[in-house]
Amino acid sequence: MNPVDLLIRGGLLLFLVCAGFTAQADTPLLGRLFFSNEERQELDRFRDEAKEHKDSVAGEKQAISAKSFTMDxxxxxxxxxxxxxxxxxxxxxxxxSQTGIHIIEQPDNTIEIGFSCGSDDVRLKPGQKVICQGNEDPNIH
Known part of the structure; x- marks a missing residue:
């Protein structure tokens, strides 16, 4: 018997032995991976609390951003x-238009936006920022 035949037969025998052990392995049903039901419920609760916190922070940011606008x-x-x-x-x-902003198209094919800031209308070009401070004149940067 030459060495090549011996390697082929040995490899085939090793494959069959490994396949037999794998077939006999008693695998449990997987169900939920990685976490028990209690851990999953705790993670869901944390996720829901974080979402509620994020929503309340977004509402605060919306109130703050109403005082300043940046035309990005x-x-x-x-x-x-x-x-x-x-x-x-x-x-x-x-x-x-639902946000109270109106579009102002310019003759040179550029666009500005306009919106009310206190008692004044403000026009911004991209890159500009305005800070509205009650009845004072708006501060445009």
Whole structure:
């Protein structure tokens, strides 16, 4: 018998032995992986509490951001639909009027946005920020 045949037979025998042990292994049903039901419920509770906390913080940020606006930019698509980035949040063109913002298209194909800041209307170009301080004049940076 040559060494190649011996290696092939030995490899085949080793494969069959390993396959036999694997077939005989008594595997339990998996169910939920990694966590018991109690651990899973605790993780779900933590996730729900974090979500409630995040929602309350978002409400506070919304109240704070109502006093200052940053026109981060405008994405003008070839299909005519634009997206405005205000305070780091994308606002589609069709919902801009719902937020109290109006679009001012310029003759040189640029866009400004306008909104009420106290008693004044303010116009911003992309990159500008305005801080509204009650009845005082708005501070534009």
């Amino acid at each position: 930019g405008v994405v003008m698509r070839s299909n005519g639909k634009s997206t405005f980035w205000i305070n780091g949040v994308p606002i589609p063109e069709n919902s801009v």
